[in-house]
Amino acid sequence: MNKILELSFPLSEKIMTTVRLTAGGVCALCGLDLDTSEDCKVCITESLLLLLHRGYRDARICFSRDERLYIRIGGETPGEETGSAEDEISLALLGALVGDLSIEREGGKLRSIAFSFGKQA
Numbered sequence: 001m002n003k004i005l006e007l008s009f010p011l012s013e014k015i016m017t018t019v020r021l022t023a024g025g026v027c028a029l030c031g032l033d034l035d036t037s038e039d040c041k042v043c044i045t046e047s048l049l050l051l052l053h054r055g056y057r058d059a060r061i062c063f064s065r066d067e068r069l070y071i072r073i074g075g076e077t078p079g080e081e082t083g084s085a086e087d088e089i090s091l092a093l094l095g096a097l098v099g100d101l102s103i104e105r106e107g108g109k110l111r112s113i114a115f116s117f118g119k120q121a
Helices: 013-029 034-053 087-097
Strands: 002-010 058-064 068-075 103-105 107-118
Touching: 002 013, 013 034, 013 058, 013 068, 034 058, 034 068, 034 087, 034 107
Parallel strands: none
Antiparallel strands: 002 058, 058 068, 068 107, 103 107
């Protein structure tokens, strides 16, 4: 698997537009069609919102590929958890849009989310 791009950034709703634009560029680079690219960007946004609601102040996103585009999003600097009534919607969207969703927890707290898009291997 080849790493395409890895970013670390402060986790705030203000920067999510920049991350979505970056994800769109990576999806285009990997040859994903428009619908798949949009699904990928939704999953990235929902994952970042879940981490934000868990109190993380920073996040890291890693894009890598072989036959598929793999995305791993992790919380970096823990803070105070706020939670949100919309978290269940975020989890439902993730579950509906990807078949290979992986959620890592550490001490019962969400730590990272990983998924992939593209041709099945």
